[in-house]
Amino acid sequence: MNKEQVIKDLKQLLNSLETLPEKSHSMMIGNAGLPKMGNQEEDEELQKLRETSRDYKYLGKEFVISANASHTVEFMSLVGGFLSKFLTIVVKNAESLTEAMIEIANISVMGDPQLVNFNGVTDSTQRGTSFLFKDSQEVNFSVFGACNGQGLNMSLVNPNAYDVKVSIIVSGFNTTNEMVGVR
Amino acid sequence: MSKILFASGKCKDNEISKIKIFSGRSSAFRCSQMQINVFDEKMNPVDIFLSKISSFAGTEMELENLSTSFFSKVRDVSFRCFGNSANQGLVFEFFNPFRYPVTVYISLIGQEVSLNLVGKE
Numbered sequence: 240m241n242k243e244q245v246i247k248d249l250k251q252l253l254n255s256l257e258t259l260p261e262k263s264h265s266m267m268i269g270n271a272g273l274p275k276m277g278n279q280e281e282d283e284e285l286q287k288l289r290e291t292s293r294d295y296k297y298l299g300k301e302f303v304i305s306a307n308a309s310h311t312v313e314f315m316s317l318v319g320g321f322l323s324k325f326l327t328i329v330v331k332n333a334e335s336l337t338e339a340m341i342e343i344a345n346i347s348v349m350g351d352p353q354l355v356n357f358n359g360v361t362d363s364t365q366r367g368t369s370f371l372f373k374d375s376q377e378v379n380f381s382v383f384g385a386c387n388g389q390g391l392n393m394s395l396v397n398p399n400a401y402d403v404k405v406s407i408i409v410s411g412f413n414t415t416n417e418m419v420g421v422r
Numbered sequence: 423m424s425k426i427l428f429a430s431g432k433c434k435d436n437e438i439s440k441i442k443i444f445s446g447r448s449s450a451f452r453c454s455q456m457q458i459n460v461f462d463e464k465m466n467p468v469d470i471f472l473s474k475i476s477s478f479a480g481t482e483m484e485l486e487n488l489s490t491s492f493f494s495k496v497r498d499v500s501f502r503c504f505g506n507s508a509n510q511g512l513v514f515e516f517f518n519p520f521r522y523p524v525t526v527y528i529s530l531i532g533q534e535v536s537l538n539l540v541g542k543e
Contacts, residue, residue: 340461342527343428352446354425354428355425355427355446356428356444363430365430367426368430368459368527370457370494371426376531398525399465400464
């Protein structure tokens, strides 16, 4: 191999390294457990909480997603399980603070998809928009827990050419640890 | 207890485009509420026309180019149940009058039901 060829190959390698995507946040599942179907008692208790309880608790997160980047966020309860009833997502342009949108690629609890049409691939034809959750949308997600991997995971994608500031509020009720993973 | 189903797709400029939506995994879906948001290439909200919604059982809505802005907020709808196999889906027909492609996001809220109910109320 001649010298010019080596230099050319090295340049090509260097270019490919420079175009590698930025590191994305990854979800870690350890011994979080498995999602499960609730028994009759658990189902009735969750139903009662959803319909009659007014003891709302709130979980909130705010973060910035860079332009054209993806982000995974995990909500965990402080202690025990958490039954989410409403989800609110407010997205603003990080600079101008005008209204913006993000794509929702997937929502899961312990690996169990919470969106109906999830086919195992978070491709672009199965994404929703944060506009659905602009004014507190009622949701029916599994009970999530307080440990890593037991939380409510959301995979978000920013399709805009600018950074966005995302505020997510999950409101719902505290449950016992045994309920974690029950739908 | 309501579940959420998302779908999205591109609509080419000055053309009628179809977006098919299937229910997930092992169930059919009965939709009771719907929201449609459309964005241009710079992700600014725009309005295009929704011409028809059809399913396995036939036409669900003959809209004759209704502006999608009507569905920019969650609206109550009543479609027959649709399934997860080819031809069992819910088909949306959009007309994009602009000279640029747009991205359509459809959010359906409803219930997962038995596959035996595909095509039924």
